Amino acid sequence: MKRDRFENWLRNIYETEEEEISCTECFDLVSRFVELEASGENAVAKMPQVKLHLNQCQACRDEYETLRELRRLEDEGGTPSLDDLQDLIR
């Protein structure tokens, strides 16, 4: 294990809480979390359990990051067209 990873893992242990929400609960709440962020609100303060889960769970975090990016693109005039996206696949 690389040093960075080991440190992150120690941090995960340090930040462990007795109660943490499940991946299903995170999935259920993450769209609201992203929406709060997009509207400039303090999503972390309002939904600390989601943030904690995202810190601990790489799978949910990967999904969240993509969701956040798609949400941001919407604000900037929409996701790319189907043709443009298909062109990116090669």
Next chain:
Amino acid sequence: MSKTRTNEEWLYDLKASGTAQEAAIADLRNILLRAVLFLFSRNLGDFGGLARNEILQIAEDCAQEALIAVMNHLSDFRGDSKFTTWVYKFAINIALMTARRERWKGASLDQPSFSDNGAPFEWMMRDKSPELAPDQSAMQGEVREIIQEVIEHDLTDKQRRVLLMMVFNEVPMDEVVQRLGTNRNAIYKTLHDARRKLKNGLQARGFEVGEMLTLFSAQR
């Protein structure tokens, strides 16, 4: 060209019948397919040997699966986000899982560290920073030993196995889920229990994880 709808209009049209519903479903499918393709375009490495048309077909299948998931969960939508944000997460979830699965297809997880009792923790003894003062180095060594002890003595076999796969061998969660025939919630719970035991076990042995973190991160 897709019609722009408010959250209420989406729900109304999707629950309608006839052409209004057909148009809404077609638009929804387009949105989901774009989300899938967006994600695939960022993770093309996962599809290694596949041809372009195969990847596009997989994207179509993911969009279809996401469409069914969205329609089945319509009543769960609480309106606390844009409808499109809410539907994106179904597409992303299915697309990421599919991409990861594709990447790990055929990969063997039977690395030596899985069965051997001593080897898994060898890593903790390696990767010592040469610039460390001898006393710091000794403290780090002690921390590593104590972590190894907690892993070996306090964790169940299952917790140790999942920890080894995900934390030490960097196997993605969905691959572990598939190999063990379980689900994300169960794996998350297993890891959560392992982290709790580690935190408590270290404390019980007189080590504060916060101090450990300082010890390791201060030396960059």
